Amino acid sequence: MLVTLEEHIFNSSNNTPNKTALIHNKKSYTYKELFQNIWSSKLFLEKEYDVIKGDSIILAANKNVGFIFSYFAIHLIGAKVVPLDEQITVDRLNYVIEETIPKLIIGLQNKTNDFNVISFDELNDIEKSKIPISIKFPNIDNDADIIFTTGTTGDPKGVVLTNNNIIESANNINSFIGNTSDDTELLAMPISHSFGLARLRCVFLTGGSIVLLGGIVNMKRMFRMFDEHNITGFGMVPSAWFYIKKMSGNKLAEYSDQLNYIELGSAYMSAEEKRVLVEMFPKTKLCMHYGLTEASRSSFLEFNAEKSFLDTIGKPSPNVSINIFDSDGNKILGEKEGEICIKGNHVSKKYLNTDKNDIFYGEYFRTGDIGLFNSDGYLIYKGRSKEIINIGGKKVSPIEVEDKIKEFDKKLEAVCVGVSDKNGVLGEVIKAFIVKGESTTIDFEKLDYYLRNNLEKHKIPVEYEWLIEIPKTSSGKIQRQKLK
């Protein structure tokens, strides 16, 4: 029978009480200490702030152990966590407050004074209570997290995840990656974000150890952590990989023999870049996921074992079913494009405060992403449906054109969007924005000639424009809509 993640941590605190669970700065917590802090935070929140089952609590921090203790404590009470980035704008915070009506906000003292706001320091100083022998854990079907999507289009949506969604997802991820209680993972991503939070859950589910760093900005410190704690697992988004390469060259490869796994995800990575990682880490499991907040890690690709399919986003994760549907909600068979739809116990059932009933086709969650399965059963991602450019009825994925521009010159960074056809004939035509770096030079005639020889005519951009920086969400997703 499935039990909550909190129960797993409780079991580890009994079975392996002295095993290291968490390290932050110079402080280390065993599983017993981890659960004791969680339990004490639970009692404190109940007693001092009257937190009860069903309440929503905003938690905002990127690298604070207090966040971790409170996160699980709130679940133990049966209340819901609304994790937020500590750099959230005041406008957006106000929006989230309006949507969730929180009982308490932990962190963000400098951003709002309307509410019951406390600092993490208050939680860090509480008296530690003894852990009881048996505990009543929350129902597996309780709502546990409300995660606001970064909103590639429109207003942010609050995605509601149950304890069951969380544990199922963590199980699926661990089954694919194969991490064990012997692993020590460096968590350098913000813990308030979906990716970082999920890494935390996955490690605690296996009874492994996690070293909390919170950011990779100080590379020297990051590598010091790799050495000091003999790190065997790591997670990063593609832009972090870009940063690591720029700041330290190939130094990460020195840890190739030490690293059992690296999880990547949240944004697009070219097949060429994946090959670079394969060369650097021939023995490491390089697992890249595709998923959404609503359906975390729905497919996986392991670069070393699936070298021939680096231009795909892999196959459905363990216990996950993916099908392609047409716009009428019919399942499409064969290698044809359509909307990627996902079924599994990890999938969120609802958004906060909406009765939208068009988010599922039967049991399949509609991602709004376009893709197809190739003949080998690998999923090929074609773009967001709203980003798909419609040129006189012919659908074009901007990614396809961007890849061709990169193929022409791998140093170029380009983003393509659909803009109105000035001649009023085709509806939309393609406009390419190219990032103007300090040393970027392009012979547009040669680029145009190359694209004409490598793309169908309607896919050739009719306009080019220089761009200083590609607009991206905080998780690194390109916001093409902003360039329209």
Place this chain on the structure above:
Amino acid sequence: MEIKTRTLKVISESIDISIDLLNEDIAIGDYPSWDSMGQLIIITGLEKEFKIKFDTEDIMELEDIGDMIEAIQGYLTN
């Protein structure tokens, strides 16, 4: 303008922090906007301001503003 003032100006503009809040002891990551993206903008900005190119090994050693000023002085005298 001396190296220190120019360095502080680049950092201040790159991460949108008042120059009065910056000194040699401020380390990377001390302000939330000084994240990996902020550090990339600073490095690129300093390279442009002083017409230098940091070696990868040197970039790794830049842990605070003092390190940056020292490294730039080294590049300009060699």
